[in-house]
Amino acid sequence: MVLGILASASVGGWIALRVSPPKQGGESNRAARVPRVAGEASAARTKDLPIPPQRRIAGETLSQPQENAPRGEVPTVAPKAKSEAFRWDGRYLSRLAPQQIKIDGNYEDWDKVPALPDLAWDVDARRLSRGSGVVNIPNPDVDIRQWKFTNDTGNLYVYVEVAPEGVVLTGAPDAADGYFLMVHLDVDDNMDTGFRTFDGSLPADQMEYTDWYYPSNIGSDYAFEVGYGNPPAHAPRRFRTFITYWGAGEDKLGWQTYQGMEEIRDDWGVVAYKGNRLEMGFPFKAFGGHVRDGAVMDVALSVEAAGEARGLHWCQDSTEAIDDYTVHTEPAPSAPGTAE
Ligand SMILES: [Ca+2]
Ligand SMILES: [Ca+2]
Ligand SMILES: [Ca+2]
Numbered sequence: 001m002v003l004g005i006l007a008s009a010s011v012g013g014w015i016a017l018r019v020s021p022p023k024q025g026g027e028s029n030r031a032a033r034v035p036r037v038a039g040e041a042s043a044a045r046t047k048d049l050p051i052p053p054q055r056r057i058a059g060e061t062l063s064q065p066q067e068n069a070p071r072g073e074v075p076t077v078a079p080k081a082k083s084e085a086f087r088w089d090g091r092y093l094s095r096l097a098p099q100q101i102k103i104d105g106n107y108e109d110w111d112k113v114p115a116l117p118d119l120a121w122d123v124d125a126r127r128l129s130r131g132s133g134v135v136n137i138p139n140p141d142v143d144i145r146q147w148k149f150t151n152d153t154g155n156l157y158v159y160v161e162v163a164p165e166g167v168v169l170t171g172a173p174d175a176a177d178g179y180f181l182m183v184h185l186d187v188d189d190n191m192d193t194g195f196r197t198f199d200g201s202l203p204a205d206q207m208e209y210t211d212w213y214y215p216s217n218i219g220s221d222y223a224f225e226v227g228y229g230n231p232p233a234h235a236p237r238r239f240r241t242f243i244t245y246w247g248a249g250e251d252k253l254g255w256q257t258y259q260g261m262e263e264i265r266d267d268w269g270v271v272a273y274k275g276n277r278l279e280m281g282f283p284f285k286a287f288g289g290h291v292r293d294g295a296v297m298d299v300a301l302s303v304e305a306a307g308e309a310r311g312l313h314w315c316q317d318s319t320e321a322i323d324d325y326t327v328h329t330e331p332a333p334s335a336p337g338t339a340e
């Protein structure tokens with residue numbers, strides 16, 4: 001079985017990419033017009049980058065809240081772990097749904113969804129210094145600056161903007177690099193099921209990646225993703241959308257370490273991207289019935305890359321979490337913006 005993204009005719013510098021229909025029926029023949037970025041990526045190599053001073057955070061400060069994390073206009077609630085500065089109030093955010101989003105590379109349809117900001121130049125390569133703190137890597141392709149999250153009557157949507165000088169999905173679709181953009185979903189609102197996207201307190205045999213997606217701290221049962229790997233760690237090397245699952249099997253939720261990850265569904269998502277911005281959607285039905293009207297979830301975003309296109313190391317940036325996002329497929333009577 002090979003489901004892939006099939007490149008078709010190039011029209012006026014845009015490549016129309018058709019995402020193969022999902023195997024189990026559902027959304028079919030959805031096509032996203034996805035712009036060519038390979039040329040832009042190679043033009044934005046290291047030599048012209050404004051490199052900020054390297055920033056190191058001592059190991060003991062890892063568990064401290066980042067007091068200066070930008071919160072934006074969405075109300076926040078208290079953090080659930082010391083590593084977090086805050087959590088965005090998902091119930092406020094989800095009252096703005098459903099929204100009408102089209103995955104087409106135009107972003108005006110996101111205007112009514114408030115942005116969730118992220119620190120500038122906070123990309124880290126913790127695996128270079130595991131146990132001794134954060135090593136910051138100035139990779140603008142990975143440096144999330146703001147994101148948005150919403151749903152309509154049958155799909156989850158994310159909008160992502162990295163640093164202005166960055167290129168999202170650097171080098172796609174014929175990547176000489178590795179790049180993954182993942183939206184972590186704690187679909188049962190339970191930290192004890194799924195994979196802890198950040199937990200520095202776990203024992204050593206469970207540590208692999210548990211300090212990687214700092215500061216996000218949710219029990220991620222699924223992630224919906226776009227990306228491509230750099231072999232041999234991630235084979236085959238191809239551009240794809242997919243769903244990662246941490247659970248007991250067959251969409252049953254359970255506790256897993258990162259090593260319990262399975263990539264279970266290819267090409268259910270639709271993505272459009274250009275320059276430093278991206279929008280992506282995945283249907284509820286791709287999540288084993290756990291995402292539906294009324295479902296309460298915690299949500300966080302991570303972007304990671306091998307950094308080879310920049311002459312840098314593998315690094316990641318993650319966001320603070322959205323707390324208790326509640327899927328609404330009908331407009332709330334008192335939703336902001338609906339009252340006249
Ligand atoms: Ca759009
Ligand atoms: Ca950032
Ligand atoms: Ca969970």
Ligand SMILES: [Ca+2]
Binds near residue numbers: 118122
């Ligand atoms: Ca961050």
